[in-house]
Amino acid sequence: MRIGVFVCQCGTNIAATVNTGEVAEAAMAMRNVAHAESIQYSCSEPGQKAIINAVHRHGLTRVVMAACSPRMHETTFRRTVNQAGMNPFMLEMVNIREHCSWIHSDMEEATLKAIDLVRKGVARVRDQAPLHPDTVPVTMGALVIGGGVAGIQAALDMADAGIPVTLVERESTIGGNMARLDKTFPTLDCSSCILTPRMVEAKQHENIRLMVNSEVEQVRGYIGNFEVDVRRKATCVNEEKCTGCMICEQKCPGKAPDEFNVDVGESKAISVPFPQAVPLVAKLRKEHCRLFIKGKCSVCQKVCPADAIDYEQEDEVLTEKFGAIIVATGYDTFDWKAAYPEYGGGHYPDVITSLQYERMLSASGPTGGHVKRPSDGEEPKNIVFISCVGSRDPSIGRPLCCSVGCMYTAKQAILTKEHIPDSRSYVFYMDIRASGKGYDEFTRRAQEEFGAVYLRGRVGKIYPRGGRLVVMGVDTLAGEQVEVEADLVVLATGLSGAGGADELARKLNISYDRYGFLSEGHPKLRPVETNTGGIYLAGACQAPRDIPDSVAQASAAAAKAAGLLSRGELETSPMVAEVDWMRCTGCFKCRDVCPYGAIEEEGLRDGRTVARVIPSLCQGCGVCNVACPPSVISLKGFTDNQLIAEVVELLR
Amino acid sequence: MSAYSYFPGCSLTSTAIEYDTSFRLVAEEFGIGLDMLEDWNCCGASPAPHHWGGNLGVFLPARNLHIAGAGHQAMVAPCAGCYTRHKYAQQQLVRNEEHRTKVENALHEPLRYQTRIMNIIELFNEEIDPEEMSRRARSRLENVRLGTYYGCVLTRPAEVLGFDDPKDPVSMEPLLAATGAEIPYFPFKTECCGSYMGLAKKEIVLRASRRIIEVALECGIDALVTACPLCHQNLDLRQGQINRAFGTKYELPVLYLSQALGLGLGMAPEELGIDAHAVGIGRVMRKMAEAEAQESENEARRQRPAGAAGRSPDKEAARQASPAGTAMARDGEST
Incomplete structure (x- = not known):
């Protein structure tokens, strides 16, 4: 057995804190080590070449790479040793970067720790056996969760590539937040005009199956072969029969909050969210329906010409297999009321959010495109916009930038002038962040062409005066306090991950941050992947972003998913569990604990029934390994002997 | 002890x-x-x-x-x-x-x-049960709109005091509400009164305190309630100075928390030292008299056999018609 140890300097990432030469020298003294050296950048081409040369020159049979996290470069170096003619699994990664140099400052101690870690790796690789990967077929089909613009784009891209797609949306229509917007920056394209054709296309596409009022309930399986339970919630409306004529909505006596219009205006207990909804189908909300509250009504059933109302309808759970999953759950706007008592905390009806204002501006909105103050229905003349409400504010624990507020506020200031020519808009801002194509020009137009008054500073208080609101703030450029009398105040609320995104993330086994945004695999190199293979991210579910970026990311995610599905079959990790059937007692504790259903019964010729691991299903989690009472299950690449050898070396 | x-x-x-x-x-x-x-x-x-x-x-x-x-x-x-x-x-x-x-x-x-x-x-909230207060106060302050004014140092700096929410304190409300008083939304409850600047630069105090009074009247508040002698001095004692400086005719009573609770408990204004204030509490007394008249009427109605018990419906309606913060009465500036 001839072991080679390569200690990577990673430029100064490792070498600044760990004396890599000393580590290599110490490694030379370890049993079975035939060669050790320090390399500046081992993942680079010359670095990999040096490794291959060393394998040949010294006849190495095993390699220990003391470098970065295996998440980063294990695959790279497996390929390297494979090129040198070795089995790729005869490699052991020792993480002396994330686990050592990056978290320590004392060079002497860090070097000693690195030597310990290397000794551990050498001990482990001694017991390593060559492993050979298996292959599994990939299920041809993708699941897209969330039917906003990102989800629609990803679904269409994949469907166009011939992939069967299921698009799941929890609301009764696709379109997401973009369907709520009036116009889009910086071109002032009508949002509906560019979105609704895409919505229709998604519905009509032969490769797309649309499931609205549906949520992902459970996810099993793994990359290439996910098995997903989707719950389609009862809406009391037969989707096939409903024609979207809205007679039920007109006749319904039960008032209900208008979710689509963000409570600008009121809706009914049975309603179609908006006239361009896709599918154009009504939905009954039991919590507001007189029949379900008081036990008496059923007006909608009587008036429905299509006989589509079914009060007995029940939830359905459908189970289907997919090769890839794209998450496109989007965002929610920040609920500002509790965090900003200085803006009235919801006590003033004329302080509204930008999304509510968007519904007022929209020609198809509840006010028919007329801007009206909620308090008295009058047309406002002085409108104050406040940026960064729930953004860039560490005092409420939200230091993040919403990335779209500056732009949509400029847009709303422009649209305000178009709607009410004798109006005046004031914008309190912190900085104008307009880095996209044509964006800065757009914010300048808001000021120069449309006369919006930009005041750089935050607002400290809003208080009532004679039926109007006084906005008290500071103009930090002029260095003075300012007060603006406003008829209407619009808050540019920040963004968070959509409600429930965290719960979904747990079901998918992907990570998320404190704002409910889902985490990408690597901030630079894996922006649409997650850390779970086969699951990709699209749009604002990952971070606040605008429409062009969401669409671009959706296409990127679709390309990634299509790339996976086009392969037909996948190599599985050979690091799976293995049962020693000679000693297995057939208790099947392993089957009880296996989260992947990878244990089956096998009858032997001697009449015994023992456990067998299905390699294509096993994910190598090691649970059965621990649960096995006679301890006859081992995990390849993680055998008990290897782990014990590591511990022994560490305790030496 | x-x-x-x-x-x-x-x-x-x-x-x-x-x-x-x-x-x-x-x-x-x-x-x-x-x-x-x-x-x-x-x-x-x-x-x-x-x-x-x-x-x-x-x-x-x-x-x-x-x-x-x-x-x-x-x-x-x-x-x-x-x-x-x-x-x-x-x-x-x-x-x-x-x-x-x-x-x-x-x-x-x-x-x-x-x-x-x-x-x-803190002391009152821990020692006095709002239900007990409500029982003893018998809705004497019914319809009186009290503006809770906390000022600055009761809650700030928050990391030293750890008392109530520094941006939106509410701790005075349970007991005051138990007297039957209405506590409307008052956006200036933590706004600066000008503090001790009254000695060095009086204009600052006059300007700051004026705004507090102005907004309180805008919110239809009958009296401000405070727990700080300096706030009280600036808002009550200097109210005349404010009126002279700005040509206003404000007449907004400012009470200490203990005085407001005392009124609710039926104590006389003189007993509570309210007569020592610069601004009289006529407005509060009028509303209290109305509440009392209503109460005796209710009492009389309760005596009658046919069940006309409970609160009078029109009073209930009046209460609902003026939810916190929306009433912006202009009758604040009395003549």
């Missing part, structure tokens, strides 16, 4: 003597025992923390805490300034052993600095 040591500070023995009177009356009503802190000294107020390297602001309260700690678990300081000064000093004493040693060297004994320091709101 009673449960609480009472630190009056300079204000409650002089300019805010009515705060002292009303505080004791309400405390007595609910059996809250108060022992005047013996041989107490100045809390340091505004000047001490800014002189002698700031340490005098620690040493002066330290002695008070030491005396209070001899026989009491807690010390109540109704003046917001005194409360803050003692809390600040206590935090410094906990953190800094050097401070402790210095005071101990002066006192010649181990320092007792762990005494709990309470403000009046």
